[in-house]
Amino acid sequence: MGVLSSTIDVPTARGRLARLRGLTEAAGVSAVLVSPGSDLRYLIGVGGGSFERLTALVVPADPAVAPCFVVPKLEYAGLGHIPFDDLEVEVRPWVDGEDAHALALAGLPPGPMAFSDTTTALHLFQLRDAGATDQRPAWPIVRELRMRKTPEELAELRAAGAAIDRVHSRIAEWLRPGRTEREVGSDIAAAIVEEGHAAAEFVIVGSGPNGSSPHHALSDRVIERGDVVVVDIGGPLPSGYCSDSTRTYAVGRAPEPDVASAYAALQASHQAAVDAVRPGVTCQDVDRAARRVLVEAGLGDHFIHRTGHGIGLDVHEEPYIVEGNVLPLESGMTFSIEPCIVFQGRWGARIEDIVAVTADGAERFNNRPRDLVVIPG
Template sequence: MTDAVPTELLADRLRRAGEAAAEQGTDVLFVTPGTDLRYLTGFTGASHERLTCLVVPAAGHRAPPALVVPALEAPGFADVPLEALGIELVTWTDGDDPHLLVSDLSGGPTSMAVDDDMPARHVLGLRDSFPEVPQSLAGPVLRTLRMRKDPAEIARLRAAGAAIDRVHARMGEWLQPGRTEAQVGADITAAIVAEGHAEAAFVIVGSGPNGASPHHDVSDRVIEPGDVVVIDIGGPLPDGYNSDCTRTYAVGGEPPAEVKETYAVLQEAQERAVAAVRPGVSAASVDRAARGPISEAGHGARFIHRTGHGIGLDVHEEPYIVDGNELVLEPGMAFSVEPGIYTPGSWGARIEDIVVVTTDGVERLNHNPRDLVVL
């Protein structure tokens, strides 16, 4: 299956992938099913034990792009505009060695890069077929394309943000004392789909002490009056582009003064980090902007993860907003800004919005209140 990406846009992505490979000294890219292949061709199918592989020669090489596909799976590519994209479809049957077939189609490369998520059986199979050719990851090449979202991708991310905002706006329907995290999570999961997502990729309901675990899932813990609850939810729309948004709630009454004071620090940190986003600054500088207020308030050791991650066809992708990443932000880059403060055994809080770098600043894609909402 394919999504509705215009053929002209796919062709441009494929062309730029070849140019990026040439710029980075890579002769050929090998891309198996996953989000990279979806980005380049629109194909949404999964990988299986039989090799499916897109061969993308670097710009200037004589070999044309080719797609190697098991013959029994070729009908699944009927909707991919291969001819319009200039991609040769090459099929193989059981008993053939598809890795050698890929080798024959690659034009005698002296360097190659494999998709970051290619199954190991195929990585090693290609290595055996190119024993003298150095092998590297294709991620550094393809991320130069995927990090910079085009207007159509940004529109899809906006729609995903609006859909997950609608779920957060309904939280009072489900998040109530006496219910378990799992019960609340089941209602949220259904609502994520009802509000337009293809599925709920993740639902975190971290109540009380569970809120101090950033990647908590759900449990049978009963939510108690006075609990602070972290709700981190998201998933893909049918077009593949993801939402991801976190809000923190106080259930059953006003929280203690200490919680309010700490949360105010967190809210200031998130505001400062978003305000720091603009073209020309580094990813690390946004991370520092988030950590400043938290460290100044004495909570630095309780902010235990990076400030953000890129988002698009994957929930987590480049760029990563973390100390040491001196990548310069450019218009079209989309990522989360999600500082958190966590007290093990007691409570935690996190605020997360998806933002996009604009030509002169930043656009938030989530718009629900960032206050500590009392339900």
């Protein structure tokens, strides 16, 4: 299988294409080539991934030159519901043996071209050989479209947050001593779909020492009474907009005093970051707010990743909440707030909410308790 598709209404898609043209011209490039991935889904509702056969949307900066969609003829049959004519996008189907890369470049004025992140080296090299010798990244252009969510996108992310909250509310059904992380994770993955997601994109159940590895995923370790367990889960709604939320649980009994003390500092760090969010504040300012609390608590060395990442059609996208990113926040931007503490080989903890920047602060899309919840057992 190659190209997949979703739905997008014509006025939205036309508006996004028009804005992309303007941004492309402002960036000083002649055209943007968008390969299958979330950018293509965002622009015209076509999803899927890149394969050896070229599929690409080419959007010229010159409004006199129509955008074109280059697609293998064998995939085009599955895209009959995409309103290319209404979008004023020229479709260029091709068959094996034709030079699809030259077809994508036909009719373009000379000049540098920008390419989306999902354009593989296989296609970049062939496009270069076909004439696109001055190649530039498209992410600085496309991110300007996608970073600020519309009310409709915010509604989808709000719904995704509520859906993943419902899964966290059920964790006590599955998390107990004597079960493996993998068994618990399998139940959680099923619940993610039951609660309204199209799929479970990731399920992390990090128990005891495995909680000190932020991207641990699952293992056959048997959960023990007294374990601190990190549960980080998420996935896309049918619309494609994603959830991502982490809570930390204590199994069977209240945590030891040193664990409780460190976790209290983590809660304060999380709240400080949320309180820092408002228009005009930079991404690194939010990261610093979270980090400052943990440093003052003597836990700075145990916070080993950035404070957050943007979210939308991708779980990880712009903007990134990290030291060195001086991008000012704007209303409509959405991202995670997820400080962590890890004690290598012993335990770890993370609290993660998705927030949206509002006119005067932050709206949380996740609202489950942020305490270290004790699961009986």
